[in-house]
Amino acid sequence: GCTHQSATHSITLYERLGGTVKIDAVVENLLYRIVDDPEVVVFFANTNIDLFADSLASQLCDVSDGPCRYEGPPMDRAHQHMGLTDVHFNRLVEHLDAAMQEEGIALGARNELLGRLAPMYADVMRRQ
Numbered sequence: 150g151c152t153h154q155s156a157t158h159s160i161t162l163y164e165r166l167g168g169t170v171k172i173d174a175v176v177e178n179l180l181y182r183i184v185d186d187p188e189v190v191v192f193f194a195n196t197n198i199d200l201f202a203d204s205l206a207s208q209l210c211d212v213s214d215g216p217c218r219y220e221g222p223p224m225d226r227a228h229q230h231m232g233l234t235d236v237h238f239n240r241l242v243e244h245l246d247a248a249m250q251e252e253g254i255a256l257g258a259r260n261e262l263l264g265r266l267a268p269m270y271a272d273v274m275r276r277q
């Protein structure tokens with residue numbers, strides 16, 4: 150069908166999200182939401198938050214076809230033995246969506262990013 154994009158210049162999701170500046174702002178916004186959510190923040194008790202933020206930002210840039218490569222551990226290993234449930238997973242997705250919304254990212258771009266993260270569910274949950 151009609152994609153509204155020329156073959157020579159496709160606008161990437163990364164660009165529609167607002168690039169690195171916006172992705173960094175979304176990650177920071179998400180961190181505040183995590184800190185404010187007692188059910189989620191407990192998982193981050195022993196986490197180096199600066200490294201987590203950089204790693205997540207590079208993953209979001211990578212998965213949205215930006216100029217970054219995620220070089221952290223695979224999702225099953227990164228989250229192994231945390232005891233995560235669907236409740237935690239859905240909560241984090243809600244926080245991410247709210248963070249993107251507050252940073253002014255359009256609905257279409259938000260949903261597309263969440264759609265690209267959704268398939269990671271199986272990996273995140275594999276070793277719980």
Ligand code: HEM
Binds near residue numbers: 189192195228
């Ligand atoms: C699609 C869903 C998710 C994605 C894309 C995601 C992504 C990531 C990434 C990129 C990292 C950094 C890995 C590293 O560099 O070491 C990470 C670590 C982490 N994630 Fe997630 N995550 C997801 C779901 C969750 C959920 C549901 C929770 C808990 C509510 C969670 C809690 C954590 C924690 C605590 C760490 C840090 C682990 C450590 O300290 O080494 N994640 N996640």
